[in-house]
Amino acid sequence: MAEDLVIIGAGGFGRETLDVVEAVNAAAPQPVWNVVGVVDDAPSATNLQRLEARRTPHVGTVADLLAGGRRPSYVVGIGSPVVRRTLAERLDAGGLVAATLVHPAASLGSRVDVGPGSVICAGARVTTNVTLGRHVHLNPNVTVGHDTTLGSFVSVNPAASISGDCTIEDGVLVGVGAVVLNQLTVGPGAVVGGAACVVKDVPAHAVVKGVPAR
Ligand SMILES: CC(C)(COP(=O)(O)OP(=O)(O)OC[C@H]1O[C@@H](n2cnc3c(N)ncnc32)[C@H](O)[C@@H]1OP(=O)(O)O)[C@@H](O)C(=O)NCCC(=O)NCCS
Structure with a gap:
């Protein structure tokens, strides 16, 4: 069964990461990942429209994700190494596993x-x-x-x-x-x-x- 996955970051690389997930799923005999949605603390209106155009929901902030009961796999689709490290450390501490x-x-x-x-x-x-x-x-x-x-x-x-x-x-x-x-x-x-x-x-x-x- 496909594993739940959230992508952190609605920006350019977050959505390019979504492309990678879609290609991985398309190449496998059965989908590997079930994309629950994109997590972003402050998505721009333009990026929300871009997500909507590809029918991928924005599912809230990192705090929302950590406060919820679900523990999907995650990947940080944000290019800045410093921001990526900070988020990964928070998510790892919250018990999520990186894909x-x-x-x-x-x-x-x-x-x-x-x-x-x-x-x-x-x-x-x-x-x-x-x-x-x-x-x-x-x-x-x-x-x-x-x-x-x-x-x-x-x-x-x-x-x-x-x-x-x-x-x-x-x-x-x-x-x-x-x-x-x-x-x-x-x-x-x-x-x-x-x-x-x-x-x-x-x-x-x-x-x-x-x-x-x-
Ligand atoms: C090198 C870099 C980190 C510098 O950033 P910065 O310190 O904010 O630089 P600034 O934009 O203030 O520019 C400072 C000076 O460096 C020059 N400069 C900036 N980037 C340059 C580069 N890559 N190569 C040569 N000169 C560069 C600017 O023209 C400017 O020159 P000036 O003082 O004569 O006017 C940045 O420009 C860069 O190349 N980042 C990589 C971006 C990237 O990979 N983007 C793709 C994302 S997918």
Whole structure:
């Protein structure tokens, strides 16, 4: 029987996550997930209309979810690593269990570990011997090369490329179309700007941009 699932976040990535769920269900012999709805503390009117257009209910706030009797699986569809971590910690403490979602049009190679709460979108390519921590987001068309480790709460935005033998620490955001060259480390909480090319290690909590990124 399909398992109940709530998606946290009515914004763009929340609804892209809904696409991943729908694709997973469509590819399976029977639906894997029963989407109870989307949880968002303050959805915009536009995002509520967008949910309504796809017949997915907004089912209240995180506090409502935690106060209710139901304990569905959850996934946080919010791109900010900091916000995602805060919400996941609240939901875990409330006894909810994080779901892991891999779009059927993503490809995972050999010896790939994907942590709970992670969302891997269509077109993402993860090669061999790669570890993804908890609540990692790989957006559409991201590549992650061999022997690379991504910590928890990492967001890799669309079409970014993480090369082989890299270490991307907890809470890093890699911007759209950015490149991290091989054997480099991006420290915890750092941000790599869109279209940047990282050519040397990035310190913790730094924001780097440009080519080469600095
Ligand atoms: C790098 C980044 C984090 C900087 O954010 P910020 O500190 O708020 O930067 P600002 O918008 O204040 O811009 C500061 C300066 O950096 C420049 N800049 C901003 N982002 C840049 C980027 N990615 N590459 C090169 N220069 C950039 C701005 O033009 C501005 O230059 P100026 O001072 O000469 O006018 C952000 O711009 C970025 O690239 N985020 C990733 C976004 C992303 O992936 N979006 C896709 C979501 S799916």
